[in-house]
Amino acid sequence: MNEFEIIESYLSVKGAKRKDVLKGIGDDCALLKVPRGQRLAVSMDTLISGVHFLPDSNAADIAHKAVAVNLSDLAAAGAEPAWITLSLSLPEYNEIWLQDFNQGLKRIVEFFGVQLVGGDTCRGPLSITIQAHGFVPENVFLSRDTAQAGELICVTGEIGDAALGLLVAKNELNVPPAMASALLKKYQTPYPKIAAGIAIRGRATSAIDISDGLLADVNHISQQSGVGALLRWERVPLSQAAQSIDDEALRMRAALTGGDDYELCFTVNEDELEATKTALEMVGTDCIPIGRLTGKPGVRMLHHKEEIQLDELGYQHF
Amino acid sequence: MNEFEIIESYLSVKGAKRKDVLKGIGDDCALLKVPRGQRLAVSMDTLISGVHFLPDSNAADIAHKAVAVNLSDLAAAGAEPAWITLSLSLPEYNEIWLQDFNQGLKRIVEFFGVQLVGGDTCRGPLSITIQAHGFVPENVFLSRDTAQAGELICVTGEIGDAALGLLVAKNELNVPPAMASALLKKYQTPYPKIAAGIAIRGRATSAIDISDGLLADVNHISQQSGVGALLRWERVPLSQAAQSIDDEALRMRAALTGGDDYELCFTVNEDELEATKTALEMVGTDCIPIGRLTGKPGVRMLHHKEEIQLDELGYQHF
Incomplete structure (x- = not known):
């Protein structure tokens, strides 16, 4: 040999x-x-x-x-x-x-x-x-290009921990050991949401996994579907570890542009939301609406009704 | 973008x-x-x-x-x-x-x-x-592990040109320009024998493509099938370019251990040889018997009835 x-x-x-x-x-x-x-x-x-x-x-x-x-x-x-x-x-x-x-x-x-x-x-x-x-x-194959204006944008879990975990791995984030270890784990050994993907078959109108970062991935759906997206920052689910970080700009960058989370982001008609929640609950997964698709191209984000300037987050417009 | x-x-x-x-x-x-x-x-x-x-x-x-x-x-x-x-x-x-x-x-x-x-x-x-x-x-899927002792070992075309072409590419072989260009082409842009693979479906008892070198690839078939192989050097088809090279040891190394030829090597029952030749002719491909599978483990090669010492060719026994 x-x-x-x-x-x-x-x-x-x-x-x-x-x-x-x-x-x-x-x-x-x-x-x-x-x-x-x-x-x-x-x-x-x-x-x-x-x-x-x-x-x-x-x-x-x-x-x-x-x-x-x-x-x-x-x-x-x-x-x-x-x-x-x-x-x-x-x-x-x-x-x-x-x-x-x-x-x-x-x-x-x-x-x-x-x-x-x-x-x-x-x-x-x-x-x-x-x-x-x-x-x-x-x-029931889920694509990125099949969403329509008016539909809700949902995610299956907390966003941003992987990006914070990368900072921990690079010794660029100082947090208590238990928290460091939780963040690292999310970055190093993510678990793909297989059961969730199967649960939303036939209900979600489009889906993507959050790998490039929430904004970039929502942008993939909205661009490929020919619609726009309006997200609400206060609805984006953050882990306790992420919430405990004082620097809000850092939390926001991690959640919105960090990527590597491998939660699913999908769109669903409002009428289907409850059934989708139930289906996801049965596989132990959350269903968290964070915004809505609109007719106006581009991805925008509100923070208590004020629009956030996304380019200031280092978000690259396409 | x-x-x-x-x-x-x-x-x-x-x-x-x-x-x-x-x-x-x-x-x-x-x-x-x-x-x-x-x-x-x-x-x-x-x-x-x-x-x-x-x-x-x-x-x-x-x-x-x-x-x-x-x-x-x-x-x-x-x-x-x-x-x-x-x-x-x-x-x-x-x-x-x-x-x-x-x-x-x-x-x-x-x-x-x-x-x-x-x-x-x-x-x-x-x-x-x-x-x-x-x-x-x-x-009709062709495997490496389904050959039996007694069957003929065949190849679909000339062997060794790719290895000589590599020497040309590295300026380590001095041959006339037309020949250099033919050898280089065999090394750089091989054409996989798709039609030949389909033509021998149901006839060949095993097959492999010659990528590691003729001896190594015949060895894969014989080892995985639990048989041995006896090849005849004078039957191994060489191109005119290869034949024109004076150094016989070089020709032999190129053909037997060079690899990268992407011809097929397959085994066939003697009774099926003529039908296989005809099927391959119809897709413009040769069918050249170069030896036979035997009950004695290992790959051996005869040159006018004398056994060649394969390790002297740099052939790595497994």
């Missing part, structure tokens, strides 16, 4: 053993079966050391996050995850690192019932590309 | 417009339809600058090769290509480079009727990860 065959054997964690995997790792291709009546939803994301995670991050956390951000795209489409493929580029052979990576990988794929079915390993700068594959019936 | 949204707009070449793509680039996920009765074959490969291609390679050739090596895995499985996803990591924004990359990408995906349905762009060391997706009926 050469070095990279050894690495592949480390990654032979296959996760859940699924019946729809007719041929997994070890051949030129994996052979997979999409259930009748289901469509295939796929998403590919790359995480690069120093760009998407800090170079000294724990390998288990890197593996977790690489899988999580991809499953989060499935969640935003209302899809149920099935398989992942993984390409790992590693600068050198490091057994401890690989063991940790393997553990983090195993934990999250097993948690979500996903099987690793193929991929690649090679020598190069540390980076991980994952493609996630899931199933969704065609008529 | 930020820099990487600009890059994404460069990559908006979608290739063939396919009816089985219900939602392509631009959302959290692509939404795809696998035809009834077909299984999904997927393969993911990463090409890194300085590892898989020379850093000064032409961007159009890099795009071509990144797609080609992935489609070649589909060919080896007997699958018909449908979609690709692409993750491009770029150290800096370079418009000329992106235009070239885009052109090479467009050319090959259109040639094979493939649609680009999603992916990712980010800033980082130059590397390209592609996942190829194709269709194959379950019962």
Whole structure:
């Protein structure tokens, strides 16, 4: 065995053993079966050391996050995850690192019932590309471009902790240890809202996961749907940790432009709000309206009826 | 638009417009339809600058090769290509480079009727990860682990030119210009044997594409099938360019351990040889028997009845 065959054997964690995997790792291709009546939803994301995670991050956390951000795209489409493929580029052979990576990988794929079915390993700068594959019936696939003016904009949970967690990781935020640890966890090991995505199928009129930052992601929905958005700052849910930070501008930047939260942001007709809340409650998820789609293009935000100047937050208009 | 949204707009070449793509680039996920009765074959490969291609390679050739090596895995499985996803990591924004990359990408995906349905762009060391997706009926999927002793080992074309082409690219092989250009082309822009893979469906008992080198790839088949292989050097097809090189040891190393040829190597029962030849002729492809599977583990090679010492070629036994 050469070095990279050894690495592949480390990654032979296959996760859940699924019946729809007719041929997994070890051949030129994996052979997979999409259930009748289901469509295939796929998403590919790359995480690069120093760009998407800090170079000294724990390998288990890197593996977790690489899988999580991809499953989060499935969640935003209302899809149920099935398989992942993984390409790992590693600068050198490091057994401890690989063991940790393997553990983090195993934990999250097993948690979500996903099987690793193929991929690649090679020598190069540390980076991980994952493609996630899931199933969704065609008529309930959630897109970004199907929202309409008048609909409510909702999120599934607290926003901004991941950005604050990154500051903690970089030693740029001084908070009590318990709080630091909670924020770090949100940044390092987010859990994609798979059950929530499935719960809002057929109810939400559009959805996205909050990865670029709340404003940017709401902007994706409103631009692609050809509408505008009016948000209310006081309705944006913040964690206790975030609320305890005195610097309001920092709290606001974290929540509105930070990203990496992996909560879902979706739109829903007002008539459907109660049913949607109930459906989300059943999977232990909140449904928090934070604004409304409008006919006027662009994303705006009110703070007690005053419009906030978003560019002052470092928000990049498109 | 930020820099990487600009890059994404460069990559908006979608290739063939396919009816089985219900939602392509631009959302959290692509939404795809696998035809009834077909299984999904997927393969993911990463090409890194300085590892898989020379850093000064032409961007159009890099795009071509990144797609080609992935489609070649589909060919080896007997699958018909449908979609690709692409993750491009770029150290800096370079418009000329992106235009070239885009052109090479467009050319090959259109040639094979493939649609680009999603992916990712980010800033980082130059590397390209592609996942190829194709269709194959379950019962004709070609694997590596289904060959049996006694069967013939065949290849679909000349072997070793890509390795010689790499030497030309590195100015390490001095040959006449016309020959240099032919060898370079085989190295830089290989054409995966898609039609051949489909033609041998149901006839070949196993298949692999020659990417690691003929000996290594035959070894994959024989190891995974639990058999051995006996090859005959004088039957291994070499191009006129390769034959004209005086240094026999070099010719042999290129053909046996070079890799990157992307011809198919497959096994077939002797009774099926003529029918397989005819099926391959109809898609303009050769069917050249170069040896036979045996009951004795390992890969051996005869040269006029003398066994060649493969380790002297730099061949790594497994």
